[in-house]
Amino acid sequence: MVKVRIDGKEIDVPGSITILETARRNDIYIPTLCHHPKLTPFGGCRLCIVEIKGMPRPVASCTTQVAEGMEITTSTDAIEDIRKLVLELILSDHPNDCMVCEKAGSCTLQDLAYAYGIRDNEFPGERRTYTTRDGNPFIERDLEKCILCGRCVKACDEIQGVEAIDFGYRGFKSKICTAYEEDLDCEFCGQCVAVCPTGALTGKAWKQQGRTGGLREVDTVCPYCGTGCNITVHVKRNEIVRITSAEDTANEGWLCVKGRFGYNFASSPNRLTKPLIKRDGVFVEAGWDEALDHITARLGEIKAQHGSDAIAGLSSARCTNEENYVFQKFMRAAVGTNNVDHCARL
Amino acid sequence: MTNSIREIEGMDVLFIIGSNTKESHPVIANRMIKAYRRGARIIVADPRKVPMVKFADLFLRMRPGTDIALLNGIANVIVAEGLQNYDFIREKTAGFEEWKKTLEQFSPERVEQITGVPKEDIIKAARLYGGSRKAGIFYTMGITQHTCGTDNVRAIANLAVLTGNIGREYTGINPLRGQNNVQGSSDAACMPNVLPGYQRIDLPEIRQKFEAAWGVTIPPKPGLTATEMMDAAVEGRIKAMYIMGENPIITDPNMHHTTKALEGLDFLVVQDIFMTETAKLADVVLPAACSFEKNGTFTNTERRVQRVRKAVNPPGEARDDLSVIMEISRRLGYHMEYRSPEKVLEEYRQLWPAMGGITYGRLEGKGIQWPCPTPEHPGTEYLYKDGFPKGKVNFTPVSYNPPAELADKEFPFVLTTGRNLFQYHSGSMTRQVKAIEDHAGEPYVEISPEDGHTLGVSDGDVIRVISRRGEILIKARITRRVSAGTVFVPMHYREAAANALTNDALDPDVKIPEFKVCAVRLQTAS
Numbered sequence: 120m121v122k123v124r125i126d127g128k129e130i131d132v133p134g135s136i137t138i139l140e141t142a143r144r145n146d147i148y149i150p151t152l153c154h155h156p157k158l159t160p161f162g163g164c165r166l167c168i169v170e171i172k173g174m175p176r177p178v179a180s181c182t183t184q185v186a187e188g189m190e191i192t193t194s195t196d197a198i199e200d201i202r203k204l205v206l207e208l209i210l211s212d213h214p215n216d217c218m219v220c221e222k223a224g225s226c227t228l229q230d231l232a233y234a235y236g237i238r239d240n241e242f243p244g245e246r247r248t249y250t251t252r253d254g255n256p257f258i259e260r261d262l263e264k265c266i267l268c269g270r271c272v273k274a275c276d277e278i279q280g281v282e283a284i285d286f287g288y289r290g291f292k293s294k295i296c297t298a299y300e301e302d303l304d305c306e307f308c309g310q311c312v313a314v315c316p317t318g319a320l321t322g323k324a325w326k327q328q329g330r331t332g333g334l335r336e337v338d339t340v341c342p343y344c345g346t347g348c349n350i351t352v353h354v355k356r357n358e359i360v361r362i363t364s365a366e367d368t369a370n371e372g373w374l375c376v377k378g379r380f381g382y383n384f385a386s387s388p389n390r391l392t393k394p395l396i397k398r399d400g401v402f403v404e405a406g407w408d409e410a411l412d413h414i415t416a417r418l419g420e421i422k423a424q425h426g427s428d429a430i431a432g433l434s435s436a437r438c439t440n441e442e443n444y445v446f447q448k449f450m451r452a453a454v455g456t457n458n459v460d461h462c463a464r465l
Numbered sequence: 466m467t468n469s470i471r472e473i474e475g476m477d478v479l480f481i482i483g484s485n486t487k488e489s490h491p492v493i494a495n496r497m498i499k500a501y502r503r504g505a506r507i508i509v510a511d512p513r514k515v516p517m518v519k520f521a522d523l524f525l526r527m528r529p530g531t532d533i534a535l536l537n538g539i540a541n542v543i544v545a546e547g548l549q550n551y552d553f554i555r556e557k558t559a560g561f562e563e564w565k566k567t568l569e570q571f572s573p574e575r576v577e578q579i580t581g582v583p584k585e586d587i588i589k590a591a592r593l594y595g596g597s598r599k600a601g602i603f604y605t606m607g608i609t610q611h612t613c614g615t616d617n618v619r620a621i622a623n624l625a626v627l628t629g630n631i632g633r634e635y636t637g638i639n640p641l642r643g644q645n646n647v648q649g650s651s652d653a654a655c656m657p658n659v660l661p662g663y664q665r666i667d668l669p670e671i672r673q674k675f676e677a678a679w680g681v682t683i684p685p686k687p688g689l690t691a692t693e694m695m696d697a698a699v700e701g702r703i704k705a706m707y708i709m710g711e712n713p714i715i716t717d718p719n720m721h722h723t724t725k726a727l728e729g730l731d732f733l734v735v736q737d738i739f740m741t742e743t744a745k746l747a748d749v750v751l752p753a754a755c756s757f758e759k760n761g762t763f764t765n766t767e768r769r770v771q772r773v774r775k776a777v778n779p780p781g782e783a784r785d786d787l788s789v790i791m792e793i794s795r796r797l798g799y800h801m802e803y804r805s806p807e808k809v810l811e812e813y814r815q816l817w818p819a820m821g822g823i824t825y826g827r828l829e830g831k832g833i834q835w836p837c838p839t840p841e842h843p844g845t846e847y848l849y850k851d852g853f854p855k856g857k858v859n860f861t862p863v864s865y866n867p868p869a870e871l872a873d874k875e876f877p878f879v880l881t882t883g884r885n886l887f888q889y890h891s892g893s894m895t896r897q898v899k900a901i902e903d904h905a906g907e908p909y910v911e912i913s914p915e916d917g918h919t920l921g922v923s924d925g926d927v928i929r930v931i932s933r934r935g936e937i938l939i940k941a942r943i944t945r946r947v948s949a950g951t952v953f954v955p956m957h958y959r960e961a962a963a964n965a966l967t968n969d970a971l972d973p974d975v976k977i978p979e980f981k982v983c984a985v986r987l988q989t990a991s
Contacts, residue, residue, distance in 0.1 A: 256900035280498040280520060306886060307904070308491060324900060337776035340763045342756045343889050345642030346470065346492045347765025349831075352757060352776040359757060359777060369470065369769065369831055375491035377889055377901070382757070384897035385777065389739055391752035392781025402750065407782065410749055411789075415796040417732045417748070421705045427684070431694045431703050434655035435710025436644035439761025439773055441809035442786040443646070443653035444661060445801060446709055449790050452681040453799035457666060457688030458703070461655040462890075463647050464610075464691060464977040465716040 123189040138180035138191055139167055149193050150202060150234070152209075152227055153268035154181045155314050157371060158277055161269050164209075166202050166231070169193050177201065203235045211242035213317075214263050221259075222318030225331040228266060229317075247291070257307040257323055257380045265319040267293055271311035278310050278373060307376040313363065322380060328360035329353070341378040342437065346370065348378050358386050418454065427455035434461040467637035467848040468601060469767045469834065474499040475635040478593055478600035480508045482621070483532065483607020483981075487516035488886040490605075490641045490766075497603075506597075508590050510535060510582075511607060512881055513911075513953060514946045523589055526948060529881045530611055530868035530982040531580040536620035537863065538576030539591045540627055541568040548595030553629030557857060564623065564860035571865075579865065595628050599635045605643060606883070610981045612869045615974040619861045626858055632849035642766035644890065645756070649764035652820075652835075653813065657688030662817030678816055681799065690976040692717065692969065698726035705732040709786055710753065714742040715891035718978040719934045719969035720962055736789060741893050742959055753786055754779035755894075761787070761806040762828065764835070768845070770823050771832035868982035869970035872950065876932065876984035878916070879951045880966055883981075888957035896957070908958035909942040912987070915949040917941065920987055929988040930954065935965035938990055952985065 120131050125138075125147055132141050137160065142149050152164035160181040168177035172190035177198055180191075192198075210232060217223045232238075249262040269286065272295060276282045283305045287296040297303050312320045334353040341348040349368035353361040359382050366372040394410035395402040405413075421429055432454070434446040443461070450459040473479070473496040487494040494517060501507055501520045509518050510525040510532075518524045527535050543549055544565055554561050573584035580587075594600050602625060608617045621638060630636040642648045654661040660683070664671045672683045689697055695717060697703040706727070717723040727733055727746045735747035738755045756763075758779040764770045779785070787809070791801045803809045807825045814820040819836035822844075827833055833844040872879050887905035889895045896902060910930055912922060922928055924943040929936055930952070939954065939961040947953050954963040968983040 256903040277502065278495055278498070280494075280501075306487075306491070335776075337774050338772075339757070339774045339776060340645065340765075340771045342645055342894065344490050345644055345647055345766035346490050347645065347763060347767070347769055347771055347832075348492050349771070354776050357777045370492050371495075373492050373495050376887055377895060378492075380900055381889070381895055381898045383899075384738075384894040385755050385757050386780075387739075387897040389897060390780045390783065391738060391740060391744075391750060392783055393752060394782070395750040397748050407784070410751060411793055411796060414734055414749055414793060418705060418707075418793075418797065421731060425704050428688070429702065429704040430707070431689060431697070431705075432707040433691055433694070433709065433711045433713065434650055436647035436650045437710045437756065438650070438786050439646065439756070439759065439806065440649040440653050440764060440770070440813070441761045441803075441806040442709075442790070443650045443655045444809055444813045445787055445790050445794075445803070447653060447655045447661070448679065448801065449794045449799070450707075451660075451683050452679050453794040453797045455684060457657050457684055457686065458694060459655055459688060460657055460691040460694065461647070461650040462644065462691065462711055462713075462716060463651050463656075464975070465713070465980075 121185055121187045123185045123191060125191045126193055132185050135184050138169060138183050138185055138189075141185050142180065142193060147193060149180055150231055151181060152231070152266060152316055153270060155270050155273070157366065158270060158273040158314070161273070163267070163269055165205050168198055168201060170195060170198060203237065206231055206235055206237055207241045209266050210237055211240050211244070212246055213266070215240075220264070220318040221321040221325060221330060223330060224333065226318060227316035245291070247294075249294070253303065255303060255305065255307065257376065258309060258312055259321045259323045259326065261319050262294055264317045265295055266317055267295070268316060270314040270316065271295060271320060274310040274314045279306060279308055281306055284311070307380065308374065309376065309379040310373055313372060313374075322361065324380065324383065325361050329355045331361070331363070334360065341374070343377045343381065348374055350374065350378060352382070359383065422454065428458060430454050430456055431458035434459065436462055466639040466641070466767045467631060468635070468639055469846045470496055472635050472847060473497055473601065474503065476500055476505055476599050476601045477635075478506050478508070478597040479603060480510070480590075480594050480600060481517055481603045482510040484603050484605040484641055485511070485513070485515040485517070485607070485883060486603065486641065489643060489884050491886065493641060506593055508593055512948070512951055523586060523593065525580075525582045525586055525590060527580040527582050529879050529951060530613075531865070532608060532611070532617045533613060533620050533863055533865040534571060534576050534579040535582060535587070536617070536624055537568055537571040537865065538573060538580070538587050539594065540624050541571045542573060542588050542591030543595035543627060544568060546591065546595070548591065549627050550598070550629030553626065557852065558626050558860060559857040560860040564862050567862040567864070594624070598629065600628065600630045601635070601637055601639055602630070603639045603641060605641045607981060609640070609977055610979060611977075612970050612972050612979045613866055614972040614977045616863045620863045623860055623863065626860065632847075632852070634847055637847055640766075645765070646763040648766060648768065649762070649770075652764055652817075657690055661813060662819060664817070675816060678812070692971055692976050692978055695723050695726040698730055701729070704730060706730055707734045708743060709736045709790070712737070712741040712743045712891035712893055714746070715959055715962060715964060716956070717969075718964055718967040718980055720965040721935055722969055736786060737893070738783070739893050739897065741891065751789060752781065752783035753789070754783050758783075759785040759787070762810065768834045769832045770820075770828060770835060772825070772828045869979055870933075870968050870982065870984045872984045876986045878985050878987060880930070880932065880983050880985040881951060881953050881981050882956050882963040882967060883953065884957065885955045888955065890957065892957040892959065908939050908955065908961035910939045911942050911944050911947045911953040913947050913949045913951070914943055914945065916952070916987075917943040920989070922987070922989060927990045929990050930966060930985050931988060932966040932968075932983055932985045934968070937961040937965050952987070956980075
């Protein structure tokens with residue numbers, strides 16, 4: 120344990136953690152843009168600077184570890200001036216188009232501009248302009264909104280192990296791109312989208328469908344593999360328009376391409392919407408009563424003629440525990456056979 | 466899984482065999498990468514150079530279907546080098562000495578001959594896995610979908626108990642379940658030989674418990690497995706089937722056989738969300754709700770029961786499966802009147818002690834892992850902490866038998882099948898997603914550059930893949946993922962269905978088909 124003092128408050132800290140983490144654990148606010156709790160620290164944005172007694176210059180709290188007796192001040196006029204300057208510099212090269220941006224309302228940069236009251240561009244001059252170049256159907260990239268925080272690069276490397284992207288070029292020409300700007304070799308997990316603090320990375324399918332916060336959100340479980348990732352389904356009227364996952368879930372907020380981008384089968388026009396009965400080899404729409412009567416009559420006949428064991432049922436791993444329980448109970452108790460199975464072997 | 470997904474990051478050695486984790490369980494792979502970044506050593510055993518190989522210390526590229534030889538070979542080296550866990554063997558196992566004798570025939574030299582894995586690598590794997598007491602084994606269908614699938618699993622279990630790598634945090638045996646609720650469907654006993662909670666149907670006292678709760682007589686004789694049902698249908702013993710949310714035409718082996726089986730039925734009901742290839746053969750098709758459209762619970766691969774919550778209404782007149790089944794049951798004269806899914810779980814948990822403490826109220830938040838016998842019980846992160854249910858666990862001698870069908874002169878290639886990252890199972894869901902179809906909508910067969918060269922096949926050429934059971938036309942993808950002599954076709958694509966080719970030979974114990982090995986011939990399409 121080490122003892123430190125942050126903004127006059129004495130805090131015991133277990134082991135070697137950073138000043139930023141200490142502050143966050145103790146509910147002390149320090150603004151950040153490039154920091155992400157699940158990624159290694161970068162120290163790139165310089166918003167998290169703090170003053171430490173005895174040190175001549177402010178230091179980045181995300182990359183500085185606490186030490187015994189440290190006296191830390193998270194906010195002074197000088198620090199706030201620097202933070203505001205940093206933000207003004209970032210915003211001087213950022214499209215001022217929050218009114219149409221997908222990220223508005225959940226954008227860290229927008230929140231900080233709001234908090235620091237930055238509206239006018241203090242540094243007019245050359246702007247980075249990019250033509251969109253991506254053929255992928257999942258992720259929308261808008262490099263003009265990229266603040267080069269590097270979160271996407273770290274997520275792709277540290278979390279996904281793919282290393283599809285990295286920083287390219289230097290200085291004003293810096294950008295996030297693939298090696299030699301060749302075609303993207305990507306798993307499209309969208310981890311980069313999840314950690315992007317601005318509107319630089321979004322889901323293609325989300326476009327103009329509704330921003331985070333303006334939609335109804337329902338927590339449920341992903342319909343695909345057996346990992347059981349927890350997802351938040353964003354719903355506009357009766358349609359799913361986005362899927363996200365919170366950082367404190369069992370899956371730590373990470374998803375795969377199917378879980379994050381594979382949801383709109385639910386609203387496909389090809390969904391079955393009415394019971395169908397085959398007559399002379401052709402499906403004909405029927406009412407539920409008619410269809411169910413037909414099923415019970417035929418199952419009843421076959422059971423009477425050939426016995427219960429001439430009937431078999433297959434349930435589904437896509438169905439809930441409750442539906443599976445009821446299905447096997449139905450086969451055993453109502454039909455009278457143990458011929459019931461599902462796709463565990465397939 | 467005997468462990469939890471969370472525990473993966475604390476393991477020192479990960480032995481991944483027959484699992485393409487990065488594509489089939491991408492978010493579990495994220496945990497493995499976390500372990501890797503912490504310094505864990507990874508062994509991957511697979512016929513294909515799957516993406517996890519990038520993180521592996523050791524890649525054992527084995528011939529398809531030679532898992533037992535490889536696993537026994539590794540065990541043999543562990544014993545020869547004295548890396549076994551003597552205390553664990555003495556206290557918690559039986560039959561070690563007899564089993565040990567059966568390993569002698571699996572010398573590294575002979576195992577190299579069978580598997581194609583260099584003997585040095587077999588020894589390295591034994592030292593890595595056997596040298597760790599925080600090692601986890603991970604497998605999926607690459608282990609189980611063989612005629613020797615049960616024996617493959619036994620060989621894995623032998624390895625774990627030999628080293629005592631089970632029953633503690635950060636070490637265990639971890640089959641990764643491939644479908645969102647395949648664990649839950651098994652738990653709930655959509656299986657022919659057990660009642661909910663794996664309680665044997667042939668035991669009178671078990672049946673009596675359920676008969677008292679359900680108010681009916683339960684037939685004592687175990688029923689047919691899914692694969693046996695298809696045989697029985699062809700033979701005319703099964704006359705009617707009720708299929709809820711499955712697409713066996715695409716997912717069962719030997720598609721022509723499955724088609725014949727379902728076409729021959731007197732009556733077929735399919736309840737699904739799309740007009741699947743299976744639904745097309747039905748007499749009645751009922752429109753179902755998908756999991757975004759209903760309430761309930763799913764149980765994931767780490768035995769975690771989690772809440773599924775309704776987000777949107779089903780389209781048109783589609784109904785949730787629960788209400789449909791209850792209604793048909795009522796019409797057949799057996800009344801099940803649950804007012805909500807929660808009431809079903811209430812009954813279910815009374816009948817299976819491991820689920821006894823799980824209620825909807827407790828499932829808010831992160832869910833609960835069974836066993837959870839009482840309302841106060843926190844759930845179980847890893848199994849066998851307090852020993853094995855049967856007391857001592859037996860070493861089971863496992864002999865190596867080759868797959869049912871081997872490559873020969875007429876069919877000189879081995880076909881293995883599986884999933885890719887973008888599509889899911891029979892494709893009934895993912896193939897409706899435009900973005901996924903745009904990116905990965907085309908079937909392909911993976912062929913090694915050597916075989917491509919010999920056959921005169923280039924990347925993108927359409928070729929014919931022919932087995933004894935069927936043939937498909939499919940684009941060639943020339944890739945080093947497969948080695949010479951082996952080809953791979955993903956299972957998802959109806960227009961070039963892998964299961965038109967696969968062998969429906971079954972494991973004698975659990976009746977799982979041998980999807981992972983069959984013999985094929987490749988022909989240029991012109």
